[in-house]
Amino acid sequence: MEKAKISAIQLFILMVLYELGSALLVPLAIGAKQDAWFAILLGMLGSFVLFLVYHKLYTYYPNLLPTEYMQKILGRVMGTVLACVYVLYFMYDASRVLRDFGEMLLAFAYPGTPLFIANALLILVIIYTVRKGIEVIARSGELLFIFMYVLAISGFILIVTSGLIDIKNLQPTLEKGLLNPLKVAFSETLYFPFTEAIVFTMILPYLNDSKRAKVTMLCATGLSGINLAITMLINVSVLGVNLTERSVFPLLTTVESIQVADFLERLDVFFMVSMIIGIFIKITVLFYAATIGTANLFKVSSPSRLSYPLGIIILFLSITIASNVQEHLHEGLHVVKTILHIPLFIVVPFILLLLAVVKNRNKQESKNI
Template identity: 60%
Template sequence: MEKAKISLYQLFVLILLFELGSAILVPLAIDAKQDSWLAILFGMAAGLFLFWIHYRLFLYYPELTPPEYMQKLLGKIAGTLLAFCYIILFMYIAARVLRDFGEMLLTFAYLETPLFMVNALLMLVTIYAVSKGIEVVARTGELFFVSMYFLAITGFILIVFSGLIDVNNLKPILEEGIFPVAKVFFTQTLFFPFGETIAFSMIFPYVTKRKSVLKVGLFAIGLSGINLAITMAINIGVLGVDLTSRSQFPLLSTIQSIQVAEFLERLDVFFMIATVISIYFKVSIYFYAAVAGTAVLFKIKEPSKLTYPMGMVVLFMSVTIASSYAEHLKEGLEFVTRYLHPFLLIIIPLLLLGIAFLKNRRNGNTANRTRS
């Protein structure tokens, strides 16, 4: 563990930017059609509960990182294997988000640039920041947070004043009942992006006021869920369900539609800046969790030495995990959310919390009997 401290505000900023991440890029929960915003809010509610699970584990072992308390709860061998699985997961998801970034830039501006070169630019910046420690990442988040929200609010105002939103595209609500929304919730939004806050369990020990971590985390997740729900509602209101579902990057298409007073248009740069900022922080948090977890698991005293080799692995993974963007999206929906996320984001944390509860209650009872 490095000697670092981050404030509650910095934690709030990191969680919010992390949750937005690549979620603002894709047609999130579009299988629920015009009710996608509702599926996002359901996912946000579940994300609050999952964050509480990670916080409760942190309270049981406030001085230990997840790899350490996994070994304490499951034993040396099983705990080490599980911790290693999470390190691989963090690197894999970081590579997936990096791939989203590269595909977006290739579609948006750099049509002839190799994917490897585009991804390498962001990964090198991420490696440098993570090598300097979590405090540097957190301070960078403070700087970019204001810019991110200024762009978001400005874009929202321009969309409203341009008269693009057709509220009828969002009607009727629950046309096919609650089942399609529930299906999307259980297969998508429960895990992405709200279940992914497990990466922050590696950061909790650095927070200065630990008693307020839960309150700040829940507020950040709630605000990010509302932002994502509004974003998808605007996309559908402007583009309609059919065009939103067929668009690779619906928010880009929405922003490209802005035209105010016949001179303010083609504001694609708004989209690019916002997505680059949010994706950078999502990759950075996942990559930091992988590096810090590896350093703790293998007792490496200088985690910064791991950033370059592990960063190169993430970079090559981002290019090789899929042959095309369509295959990349299909792998995310059919493999990651179906097999990896339910087990590693929900079942295992619940199991660990149950074991921690039983062990601490038994230890408490033993201590009470000893005192009496």
């Protein structure tokens, strides 16, 4: 592990920015139609249970990275294999978010620019940040957090003053009862974006006050969930369900609609800067987790030396991951859930916790004897 510490407020900020990240880009939970906001809140509440599982594992091994305590729980061979799976997942997820950034940049401002160039520019900045360590990442998050929320509040005020919001687009509420939002919550929003924050189990050992970890994680998830729900409320109330569903980037379409007194318009830059901030933090956290996890598994004394080769792998993976943006979004919102999210976010942590409880109980009993 890097010899560094971060505060609870820095962890909180990183988690909020991470969970907002690329989730602001897509029509999140739109399968629930005008109840998308409710499906997001249900997914947030469901994620609290899983965060308590992750936190309980952390309390058993507060000074160890998950790549280390997996070996203690499962044995050296199985633990190493499982740890490698998680490291590969972090790299895969980073490449997916990098692809989100590239597609957004090309659609928004640079349609003639090769995707490789757009992605390469961001990954170079991220490599530099990761090499500086977790403390620099955390301090960067503090600065960007303030900037992002200033933009978000300004954008919200402009949307309201533009008179774009039509409450009728949000009606009827719960037209088909609770079943549809529940189905969307536990098939989509529970995994993306909330329990994707399992990556922060790699960051928790750096926390300078371990007692504040649980409250910090739950509060950060609560704030990001409320923000995402408000964002979808605005998207649907401005665009309507059908246009939100058809739009690749509905928040961009909403922001493009802003027009105040025939003077303030074309405020796409609000959307663009906010997205870059969220995506930058999300990729950086995933990349950092993959770097320190790889260094821990292969006993590399200086994790920063791994940043360039791993960054190049993430860059090329982001290009080859899908042939077009529709395939990329379909894979991220539907396919990956069954293959990766359910096993890695739910099944494996519960099994690890069960084994950790048994091992620690046996250890305690042997001490008493």
